Amino acid sequence: MSNLMNQSFALPCGQVIKNRVCKAAMTERIAKGNNLAHQGHANLYDRWADGDMGILLTGNVQIDRRNLEGPANVVIDENNYKDQYDALKDWSAAGTKNNTQLWMQISHAGRQTPGEINSSPLAPSNIGLKNSR
Numbered sequence: 001m002s003n004l005m006n007q008s009f010a011l012p013c014g015q016v017i018k019n020r021v022c023k024a025a026m027t028e029r030i031a032k033g034n035n036l037a038h039q040g041h042a043n044l045y046d047r048w049a050d051g052d053m054g055i056l057l058t059g060n061v062q063i064d065r066r067n068l069e070g071p072a073n074v075v076i077d078e079n080n081y082k083d084q085y086d087a088l089k090d091w092s093a094a095g096t097k098n099n100t101q102l103w104m105q106i107s108h109a110g111r112q113t114p115g116e117i118n119s120s121p122l123a124p125s126n127i128g129l130k131n132s133r
Contacts, residue, residue: 017054018099025057025105035075037087045095056095060107067121069109
């Protein structure tokens with residue numbers, strides 16, 4: 001990497017990022033059938049944190065299981081957060097090792113929810129998306 005890429009920098013909020021390399025948010029879709037985080041998330045982010053990333057952006061972590069971006073998204077809501085508390089802590093610990101930042105992408109898919117998941121998703125507009133297929 002060039003010297004600039006390896007230089008740390010401070011955000012206006014005071015948070016220091018160790019370098020300028022960021023893993024973009026990608027949907028993992030590896031949650032268990034109940035949409036809970038598990039050891040697989042920790043293992044994946046542990047490996048990425050070993051890659052000298054400055055920031056790891058998580059995949060979609062949903063706040064409403066009725067409006068998922070796709071199957072096997074992690075959902076954190078009032079009904080399940082206690083059930084996955086330890087797994088979320090492990091995920092966080094893995095993603096922040098080596099002075100790496102882990103930033104969670106908190107999501108609500110709205111009208112982008114696939115019809116197989118919810119044929120009438122909650123969204124701020126009832127105008128459907130054009131089918132891109």
